[in-house]
Amino acid sequence: MSVSEQELRQVAELVRLAFSEDELRVLVGEFNRILQFVAKLNAVDTTGVPPTVQGVKVKNRFRPDQVRPSLPRTEALKNAVAVKDGSFVVPQIME
Template sequence: MSISEQEVRHVAHLARLQLTEAQLRQMTGQLDTILSYVDKLSELDTEGVAPTTHALAASNAFREDRVAPSLPRQEALANAPQHNDESFIVPRVI
């Protein structure tokens, strides 16, 4: 598999990356090497191999939810840079 400079330029544009011509040539070569390696992996016979999401067996490490006493409001607000005695005051994010 091969990738062209035009394709790298297009992906860089989508990612809002500004690449110099030298960076573009370097990135094209690096991506071409990666894609060639991935293409080589497709030559492997995977018949009978079960699909997996992880190389190692993993289980969910979450615990069950438990009701527990919470921190009192005044104690939680004690170290806040700004509060109004009810809640934290934070900058508006739009």
């Protein structure tokens, strides 16, 4: 199993990362070595084995739906680059 530049470019677009042609060429090489390395997993028979879905063996944990104090709005906005009228400013997505 190997990966093409085209495939990686598509994945990169999904995760919002850009690579130059040169960077992508290096990445494809590294990627194929990594895929070769993880391919050894195929040697293990996992028929009927349930996948681990979480780190701990606890069921859903519920709590009463009560209003509790939360971070003040000014604190929550403090790290944003652009803020207006108590809200985050985001780039326009509609005309």
